[in-house]
Amino acid sequence: MFSASAELAGDHVHVTVTGEVDMATADTMMQTALREPARQVTLDLRAVTFFDSAAIHAVVQLARRFPGALTVFPSRQVSRVLEISGLGGQDWLRPT
Template identity: 90%
Template sequence: MDPGGAPPVFSARAEVTGDHVRVTVTGEVDMATADTMVQTTLREPARQVTLDLRAVTFFDSAAIHAVVQLARRFPKTLTVFPSRQVSRVLEISGLGDQEWLRPL
């Protein structure tokens, strides 16, 4: 975050179609916002989840933990579309080859 600048914009928006929820996340996913991402995902009952992180600009260990939680909750039915930044962080953390992660 830029000291003295505007706070980063974070949003997590869910769209439900039948038993599928698509959560579109923008901005920084960190200790302050990761739980909101998870709660937005879990708010609606769903069997299949798509997490669209293509507009995420920052992704830390709390965000990684949140995605791993969702992967455990939705085995074989979670799909994550990463931004370049998210992809890089997941690769560095050893999660770049997960079946739920889609290539850029």
């Protein structure tokens, strides 16, 4: 079951995502992050169980939109997918 919720604190939005992020839900994840006017975004993906290429694209788009101001906390599955895709060393990715 997918869910994405956002909490705004000043100019920082914290987005918590659970479940599967795929081509059916990746845009919702991204739009949840963009819904609030923020300068800094934290994307908490620690409860994500599946992450596909559409999800990767959404995170890369957020990284482009918020250069130096995106933080991603991945689940083990998300970390593995990002490593395989060559994105494991990005500065926005935090170890779990």
